[in-house]
Amino acid sequence: MKKDTRKIKEDYVADEPLLCSLDSSKTYKGLVGIYVDESLITFIDGENGKLYYRGYPLIELVNNSTFEEVAYLLIYGNLPTVSELEKFSNELIKERNIPDSILTILKSYPRNTTRIELLRTSVSALSLYDADDYDYSEEANIRKGIRIIAKIPTILAFAHRIQGNLPLVEPSKELSHAGNYYYMMTGKKPSKDFERAFDKVLICHADHSINSSTFSCRVTVSTLSDIYSGITSAIGTLRGPLHGGANERVVNILLEEIKRKENVMPWVKNKLENKEMIMGFGHRVYKTWDPRALILRELSREFWEKEKKGEIDKIPDQAHEDHREDIDSLFEMTEILADYMIKTKNIYPNVDLYSAGLLHVLGIPTPLFTPLFAASRSAGWVTHALEQLKNNKLIRPRLRYIGEINKKYVNIEER
Numbered sequence: 009m010k011k012d013t014r015k016i017k018e019d020y021v022a023d024e025p026l027l028c029s030l031d032s033s034k035t036y037k038g039l040v041g042i043y044v045d046e047s048l049i050t051f052i053d054g055e056n057g058k059l060y061y062r063g064y065p066l067i068e069l070v071n072n073s074t075f076e077e078v079a080y081l082l083i084y085g086n087l088p089t090v091s092e093l094e095k096f097s098n099e100l101i102k103e104r105n106i107p108d109s110i111l112t113i114l115k116s117y118p119r120n121t122t123r124i125e126l127l128r129t130s131v132s133a134l135s136l137y138d139a140d141d142y143d144y145s146e147e148a149n150i151r152k153g154i155r156i157i158a159k160i161p162t163i164l165a166f167a168h169r170i171q172g173n174l175p176l177v178e179p180s181k182e183l184s185h186a187g188n189y190y191y192m193m194t195g196k197k198p199s200k201d202f203e204r205a206f207d208k209v210l211i212c213h214a215d216h217s218i219n220s221s222t223f224s225c226r227v228t229v230s231t232l233s234d235i236y237s238g239i240t241s242a243i244g245t246l247r248g249p250l251h252g253g254a255n256e257r258v259v260n261i262l263l264e265e266i267k268r269k270e271n272v273m274p275w276v277k278n279k280l281e282n283k284e285m286i287m288g289f290g291h292r293v294y295k296t297w298d299p300r301a302l303i304l305r306e307l308s309r310e311f312w313e314k315e316k317k318g319e320i321d322k323i324p325d326q327a328h329e330d331h332r333e334d335i336d337s338l339f340e341m342t343e344i345l346a347d348y349m350i351k352t353k354n355i356y357p358n359v360d361l362y363s364a365g366l367l368h369v370l371g372i373p374t375p376l377f378t379p380l381f382a383a384s385r386s387a388g389w390v391t392h393a394l395e396q397l398k399n400n401k402l403i404r405p406r407l408r409y410i411g412e413i414n415k416k417y418v419n420i421e422e423r
């Protein structure tokens with residue numbers, strides 16, 4: 009058995025403080041508006057629709073950076089020099105392969121399992137093959153984090169191709185993180201245009217402060233559990249349709265329920281009359297345009313224009329190609345939807361509305377949308393795990409018990 013290197017500070021289980029300035033008579037359901045810690049990673053300015061990674065506006069990073077550079081920025085807190093970035097990118101490339109045992113279990117999963125479940129289980133299994141598994145030092149956690157970021161695309165692409173009875177595509181040693189991911193999924197090297205767009209999608213999803221999955225990750229590592237467990241918890245949380253699962257729902261609704269521009273208005277009115285939530289809209293923090301949605305909206309517009317002109321050389325998704333003639337441009341449909349929701353409800357599109365249409369036009373199969381989010385967000389989860397552990401405090405809120413007490417136990421025969 010390897011040595012456990014965790015250092016447990018005596019005060020990490022310190023007495024629970026009184027609810028200080030919080031109103032102890034109030035229940036903060038959903039932790040709405042509650043700050044659970046301080047962070048130096050990401051700032052969401054929800055009022056003004058701005059997002060900053062390590063202080064840099066997202067738009068600057070999207071316009072000038074790459075996913076590798078952003079992952080470095082998140083993990084180390086500063087932009088890399090040329091040589092630092094080269095070293096980091098090479099480490100990611102070196103770690104792209106997965107152990108044979110993981111490939112064996114990927115092949116043994118039931119074929120109808122969702123890709124995000126496959127990912128959750130595989131990331132959990134990866135820890136068993138990591139030589140640093142029981143080393144809890146920050147250096148080892150960074151090494152493990154880099155492995156997780158590098159291997160997630162391989163796990164996803166392999167799982168996708170196994171499920172589709174397609175030959176596996178080994179990770180490239182030359183392509184960028186975005187390019188290689190696209191290549192392994194589709195079996196085709198992306199054009200420069202595609203790689204650029206795909207890279208921007210990855211950057212936009214790389215971190216988003218303490219959203220539900222990141223919170224899960226931080227809760228898990230706050231018990232001084234390991235980083236693999238943190239990321240596994242996060243993936244399980246991301247899966248839900250109120251979080252990462254929304255983009256798959258959006259594309260399915262557009263393709264299978266709405267289909268035509270003229271159907272958008274009756275569809276949305278009906279949903280709202282029935283008090284149903286419209287996927288791809290609303291956000292806990294943004295009360296205006298989500299800046300990521302604006303970025304992906306422009307990319308979506310650009311690629312749907314190309315699609316119209318027949319300039320897109322993409323991998324067709326057969327299920328959708330079969331109905332191509334019956335379906336209008338997803339971008340145009342999302343525009344009608346957004347306009348109506350903003351004007352009538354003052355509810356803005358979120359990142360999922362536009363990532364859905366964009367990924368679809370880029371030829372990414374729908375079941376890979378949520379896992380793609382996970383691949384990108386892994387950079388953020390790793391960074392948050394590191395930050396949590398730097399100055400750890402067990403995350404353990406309270407739940408207000410509202411049931412009866414002192415009930416009399418009745419023997420089973422007498423109930």
Ligand code: COA
Nearest residue numbers: 249250251254284285286287288289290291292355358360
């Ligand atoms: N469609 C219709 N109405 C919506 C809505 C949506 N997508 N999002 C919010 N609203 C309405 C709510 O019904 C609520 O109305 P009410 O005050 O009349 O009850 C109000 O706006 C506030 O919404 P609430 O659900 O309290 O906000 P929240 O912070 O708890 O929820 C989400 C945020 C993201 C969970 C929610 O907007 C949602 O479910 N969106 C759809 C799923 C989605 O796209 N998720 C991806 C998020 S990035």
